[in-house]
Amino acid sequence: MKNFLKITCCLLATTAIVSCKQDPKTDKMELQEQVEDTLPAVVEPVVEEKPVVKKKKVVKKKKTKAQIKAESIKKLTLELKSKGLPTFNETPAMIYIKNYEKYVADYRKAVEANDMDSFLKLSDASSALTRQYRTLLNSLEGEEVAKMSRYMQEKSKQIDALSANM
Template sequence: MKKLILGSALMLAFSVSFVSCKEATDKAKEAAETVEDNAKEAADKVADETSKAAEEVKETATEMVDGIPSFDDAAVAEYVKTYDEYVSEYKEAAESKDMTAFAALGTKGQELATKSQEVMKNLSADDAKKLTEYLTAKSKELQEYATKMTN
């Protein structure tokens, strides 16, 4: 009888341990899958953030080289290009103290001011900020050139 009870107890212990091992294996698999899913999500997020950061660096580098920010609207980009040419001509006239060229630039400046009102109508918030920063910087340059010319 002892052998029967002992054998039954052993069988019960083995069956409990096999069930426990199976549950532990299942839980381990689930945990591994969860970790894998989280790792993929994290890797995707890092890749997206890295891509965005790289694009921002590229835009900033382009702006630093050209001095001209990039805009979504082609009309704004064309306006900024024209304005940059105006600033270059202004600089040349101021450095050479050419009053005739400087007077001709007055008309061009008025045309650009009129065109800026048209261009600003369709700006996104981001482009408006970029344009304002660009025009502020260029205004400071123009003031410096005018000061050099009068000295």
């Protein structure tokens, strides 16, 4: 019985060996596991690159002081003309007109608000305008002095009318 068992075991082992050798491909090759990608392929959008266009720097010429002054005088002249105010050959006279217009506007606001604190603040502005006016009268020439006098008479009438409303 021992022999019988030995023979049966040998036969089983040979049968297993012979059954493996029936496939000639498996004898010569090692089994390799093939990996299949089960995820769908992600397609990246193609971005069309635009060529980089370099902008040319615009070189601004620096303005001279004379050019800046001329532009500011022109701007001031246009501003006064648009408001129907007189213009002068002398820049300080036009600056005075602009400052005086601001003073009259502030005076009007103070009268309408009946605010005495605003009147106190306006007294300093009035003193500065008086000094500026005296200096201007010495520097202006004949026709411009007359133009300035007419302007001041009109503004005095406006201020008197505002003061009467208080």
